[in-house]
Amino acid sequence: MTEPRHHPLQNGYPSSGQSTPSTYSKYKKFVLPLVGLLALGLAYTSRSADSVPSSVFEVPVSPQCKKAETYRPSFNKSVNLILNDKQFKIDSIKKLSGAIQIPTEINDTNPLPDDDLEYYAEFFKLHKYFEETFPLVHAHLKVEKVNKIGLIYTWEGTDPSLKPILFMAHQDVVPVNREIWDSWEYPPFSGHYDPETDYVWGRGSNDCKNLLLAELEGIEQLLADGYSTKRTVILSLGFDEESSGLMGASTLAPFLLERYGPDSMFSIIDEGAGLLRLDKNLYIAAAVNAEKGYVDAKIAVHGHGGHSSVQPDHTTIGVASELIFLMENHPFEFNFSVDNPVYNVLQCAAEHSSFFPPHVRDAILRSPVDENQRRVLTEFAGSHPDIRDLIRTTRAIDVINGGVKANALPGLTSFIVNHRVGIHSSVNETVENDLYWATVIAKKHGYGLTFQDEVIIPETKLGYISLACEKMLEPAPISPTSGHVWDIFAGTVQNLFQNEILAEQKDAEVYVTGGLFSGNTDTKYYWDLSRNIYRFVAGIFPFDQLRTIHSVNEHISASSHVSAVAFVYEYIVNVNEYGHD
Structure with missing residues (x-):
């Protein structure tokens, strides 16, 4: 075996440095994306730029991060109601709270449903809760169970030639350690709502019963408004995402693939990132399009x-x-190239915010055309724990x-x-x-x-x-951030937040980009169904909320939850109105 050239043997093994793969060619057949971005920029502002040549402050690159063209639905009977009506918000909080109170915990290893249905008793309580809470959904949509516990909801469209929209979420939550139960500000399965902070507390509040409930509630409201969909809408709800989806998504995806065929979905929406406020008036919506x-x-x-x-x-x-x-x-x-979705987030922040020092801003913006600046950017990104593992x-x-x-x-x-x-x-x-x-x-x-x-x-x-x-x-296929399907998705997000949720904040600027997860969602089983997979929850998420996922004091703002309901409502209408296959 030949050792890599830059690893000379010392004391029997290579010296420290970056590792290099072996030459065993015969065996070759075998992600929080944005939390650290602000801290990363602020950390670099403390560095002195005195030693940097003046030329690097010149950025002769035209702006690339532009606002998406807004898509406004002509059918918007309840968008204002969802976002601004106090009683709707109270009812929505109650629905989410009730789902959180059903502890659908899943462990690393779990019995097959055929072997032990009693083990999944809480999931059947959740199914019953859905039936009681969303009567119109259960009256108008076809409900099927896959592997006993996975759920498929199908809202048949009037035009079967059109590709369906597929929404995903998972019913399960990570377990709560009973030994640290008292560390929670409110009991982890209380679903407590604090009106002073606008937070709903509890396990699953932000991962991801919020999205699951938003999908059901958005469709429920469309049905209440008398909406008829041309394009079929499908909900696919796994039950063991937190243990890799081995019994849930791994059976749901083949079920849909057999019924509809490869590349049969217009788009797939699953849990992911949301909007992050990077400056007093700058918001970046990073729809995760790679894993x-x-x-x-x-x-x-x-x-x-x-x-x-x-x-x-x-x-x-x-x-x-x-x-x-x-x-x-x-x-x-580290391997950071400009086709990494993380670059799009950095690019938007560099073009539209002020917290990057000039030499870092220059490195970000010139990276597509300057290899030296790309190396500076790689060093910059690799220096901070919150972002280095994305490259x-x-x-x-x-x-x-x-x-x-x-x-x-x-x-x-x-x-x-x-x-x-x-x-x-x-x-x-x-x-x-x-x-x-x-x-x-x-x-x-x-x-x-x-x-x-x-x-x-x-x-x-x-x-x-x-x-x-x-x-x-293998790493997931990177979904496109251009083209017709992306335009409708990004345009819906742009309209919802720029023109509706943040309309009163006159100086608010919203930009929609791709993003990257270091972990994996249930979408890993759905690659064959669509190339347009976007992992996104339409809410504004402060750093403190993101850090509580899978941890003590998981919570979400009720305002972010109702914005997700509004997104589901608007996106279905927009795809029906503007989409073409």
């Missing part, structure tokens, strides 16, 4: 045990620890096991490495990198090595290291 990939690597050091009084040079724990040390100290390289593959050692007794040598030590694969990388490239470091350690300590149960280095008298991949997912 990183995923792969878990299970690595084990197999030894032969023995009595601990007969000390080897290194136990399997020691060998595993050295491999972990190497992996953590050789992170993946590289990540590697986190999350689980480790080894040893059973103080006086017995550990015969086996294993650990799991979780990767979120960068959008310009691949599962294969990621795993080859792990394999390279496993090879370095195996050779240094005289161990064998297997990869996916195939022998790379024969087992020795000391043992062998094994590496196997699980849950492999």
